[in-house]
Amino acid sequence: MLSSHLRTITRRVVLRTAAIARPAVTKTAIKSVPVAYRTYATNEKQVAYTVDKFPGYVRNDNFKKLTEQDVDFFKTIVGDNGLIYNNEDDLFAFNTDWMHKFRGKSQLVLKPKTTQQVSDIMRYCNEQKLAVVPQGGNTGLVGGSVPVFDEVVLSLQGLNKIRGFDSVSGILTADAGCVLEVLDNWLGEKGYMMPLDLGAKGSCHIGGNIATNAGGLRLLRYGSLHGTVLGLEVVLPDGTILDNMSTLRKDNTGYDLKQLFIGSEGTIGIITGVSILTPHRSKAVNVALLGLNSFEDVQKAFKQSRVELSEILSAFEFWDKNALHMFKKHATPKDVMENEYPFYVLIETSGSNKDHDDEKLTTYLENMMEDGVAEDGVVAQDETQIRALWSLREGFTEALGKEPAVYKYDISMPVPKLYDCVEDMRQHLRDGGVFGNTDSPVTDVVAYGHVGDGNLHLNIAASRLDSKVSALIEPYLFEWVANHQGSISAEHGLGVAKNEFLGYSKSPVMIKMMKTMKNMLDPNGIMNPYKVNDRHFDDSTFLPTNNLENK
Structure with a gap:
């Protein structure tokens, strides 16, 4: 006989298939979750400069200060409309991160539209020792994409073309400035999808994703960018174009150089082109939300999902009730569960056989309820409800930004x-x-x-x-x-916020090797300075000041 908990989820879980007998209780189906975030006007003058918040940073005197002659030269590359110069209002968005936590003092933003223009810019900057900050969608959280002092901002917004797509292999080639969501929608029309999904997908650039080795919501299923990126086109600090736009999944000839730039945060080169392996878009997608009483139960649910859902499991997200309270504070969602629980998990499955996936998910959910792991649960019944559930998980960052x-x-x-x-x-x-x-x-x-x-x-x-x-x-x-x-x-990544704490995650030997590579590829240190492992700092800056157990 089924337990009372299992009967509860049987009433609430309404799967989109007639093959599995379930009472269709409409009142418990998930409705769309309308979100009305409160908005606040931001006074530019209230955003403090990074150097005022991090007084340990000192401008590198080896870097040249921008002159009118420099600006005139850049105009010969990108034209009058390809730059923003000495206009504080227009420069603000490029000098400041979206959280308004970091702010630089750049007087110039360059907007090249081709790899060759990026190359010409970098060759000149390297010769003149003008420091440069590459910038994509500027959606990072650690200040890695904005200047610290007066570095020139090189925006990749203009490099936004899809170069090609092989519908047999699923390999996409594109400019680094393509917005992640634009690429995903374009691929969707061809039955494919991007192998990563982020809350900032509507703004972030694929080049920036790679430069920070973004993980995202579906790394569990599709792996990291170190595995899906097949090739890169990179402009080195001296303007040299490294054309490594391979579309081969197997190439065992020498060092895999592209891996150096994945997660490098723009400190050793500017990614301008991407070759990436994309998976087929799943024909059957299910999303379920469970309420649980402890994080131990969250772990049990995850462990069992790996067993029962295995090949169709594409995401397993969790949040605590505090996160839900924060979301509700700044939005007006409808409750999708009758009661509140200490923890929630969002489970997504993606496969090719709807009936098969529905049955596996139903069995898993029933087992979770019967074993007392989960207290309550709901399953989205259509695309609108899937988006509604994901909006909870993806809305936390924006809600917190209203604090x-x-x-x-x-x-x-x-x-x-x-x-x-x-x-x-x-x-x-x-x-x-x-x-x-x-x-x-x-x-x-x-x-x-x-x-x-x-x-x-x-x-x-x-x-x-x-x-x-x-x-x-x-x-x-x-x-x-x-x-x-x-x-x-x-x-x-590290950016500005975590730069000085590198020693907590990397050994002195690792840091020394990173510095060696940085100095070799960027001897003038002009690429995104004051970030990651900038050699302008003393080695001791990157080492923990306290003794760590089990390090």
């Missing part, structure tokens, strides 16, 4: 430790006297992430920026991550 202040961290660690990190941080902030009282600067600690790859997005919301809060978070969090064999940056 007066938020400290955002993108970290990775073994899955069993993911929520220990959250709970320890909450207690650490309470012990520090900045969380838990009505007048505390920290208002909430919110967690969500990708269970499949151990990636946690830890967000500390606050009523104001507070130096005491910052001092309590860092380096405590990075020490905690290092002690548990994790990484201080899972997806977004």
